[in-house]
Amino acid sequence: MLAGLAGLACGGTAVAAEPLQALIPRVKRSVVAVGSYGLMDTPRFGFRAAGFAVGDGLHVLTNAHVVPEETPERIDRSIAVQVWLGDGQWQTRSAKLLGRDLRNDLAVLAIDGPALPALKLAERDAEEGASIALMGFPIGNALGQVHTTHRGIVSAWTLIAQPAEGPAGLDPRAVRQLRSGAFKVMQLDAVAYPGNSGGPVLDVETGEVVGVLQGGAVKSTKEAALSAPTGITYAVPASTAARLLAESTR
Structure with missing residues (x-):
């Protein structure tokens, strides 16, 4: 899953100068629900926060504080994301914590494929008033x-x-x-x-x-x-x- 990942930070496709009404449906397929999946939980997917696909489409950025703690002894519960398939349909996929920055409250997850449309991270800071x-x-x-x-x-x-x-x-x-x-x-x-x-x-x-x-x-x-x-x-x-x-x- 982690092979061929050079240049991920600038990966993804930017959407240039289009109305917000056109941008929204493009971005929806990249924004996922982050949580946990438990075989004994009701519901099985426990929602915690949002996240979004970046790089090769198999990596998700989210907040560090929302990622469930991984407990190896609990094979019935794991980190998971839900991916929007359109028309109110969601697909649950397993995820793994790859990196965490507690100071800035960021986390990177690796998710099962197929790849999602990746959002591009801006290389320059947004200006005030943007x-x-x-x-x-x-x-x-x-x-x-x-x-x-x-x-x-x-x-x-x-x-x-x-x-x-x-x-x-x-x-x-x-x-x-x-x-x-x-x-x-x-x-x-x-x-x-x-x-x-x-x-x-x-x-x-x-x-x-x-x-x-x-x-x-x-x-x-x-x-x-x-x-x-x-x-x-x-x-x-x-x-x-x-x-x-x-x-x-x-």
């Missing part, structure tokens, strides 16, 4: 597993760190971020919900992926993200994702 679109599965299966697109702009490039509010907030992920310092992210003026995480941030003009959605600013609780979203969303730049992809597929 029009973007997000695609994912808002609120997961609660509304049905349907590709949904939100539109917005790149509102800023910012350095972000996530200090904990007291010792109770110092989980391992927060500790790692505090130790490694602030890192550069895109701030978007676009509403995102749980289920959008891990999906592509698309430059509407070129169709290229300029970022991987991380999540949104939450006012108080996780429930508030559903009832009163802030409209402030963060994404990891495509250049960071490209480096992880290249490292993971050497």
Whole structure:
């Protein structure tokens, strides 16, 4: 599966200067649902987040925090993705974790074939004010597993760190971020919900992926993200994702 992977970071096909209405159906076949597959689970596929095909079409980028932990002793449960076949039909495929960047909350998965249409990672950072679109599965299966697109702009490039509010907030992920310092992210003026995480941030003009959605600013609780979203969303730049992809597929 991993043979002949040179140049994956720039793989995929860009969609040049076409309306969003034409871009959406092209991208749908590349955006997958990421989760777990369990023989004893109900439903068997447990949705966690979005992801999208890159490189040779057999690799998926998503968020690190949504990838289920692999437990060798549990042969009845594994990482999986669901691929859209059109007309509301989904196909479950097995997946394997190839690489993870916990600091930037990114992960690369290898999936079973056949290859999906790959999205191209932009080689340059998007400018502030650029029009973007997000695609994912808002609120997961609660509304049905349907590709949904939100539109917005790149509102800023910012350095972000996530200090904990007291010792109770110092989980391992927060500790790692505090130790490694602030890192550069895109701030978007676009509403995102749980289920959008891990999906592509698309430059509407070129169709290229300029970022991987991380999540949104939450006012108080996780429930508030559903009832009163802030409209402030963060994404990891495509250049960071490209480096992880290249490292993971050497």
